[in-house]
Amino acid sequence: TPDEIKLATQDAECAASSRYDEIFYKTQWDSQVVLIDNNAPKLSQIKADVDRYARGIQTFIDAYAPSGPQG
Known part of the structure; x- marks a missing residue:
């Protein structure tokens, strides 16, 4: 609605002029x-686990997925 647009515009202008959004x-x-x-350290371990899991999934897909259409 026009009122919502006006309020959102005023809010954005206030946040910018006060530097609230930047801060x-x-x-x-x-x-x-x-x-x-x-x-x-924990995030690195999680990433290694996710990467290993993704490689396992790709290996499974490569081994068992049917080939796509030819040509």
Whole structure:
């Protein structure tokens, strides 16, 4: 509705002019960097597990999936 558009526009303008959106984004980013740094060993292990699982799936597909249409 026009009222919703007006309110959303005012909200976006306020967030930009007060730098709220910029500060919020930076705070979120910084927090995520800390979380990743603090959990890097576990995240690396999870990635290795996911990669190994994906290779297993691809091996299964390569072995058992029918070939696609020719030509």
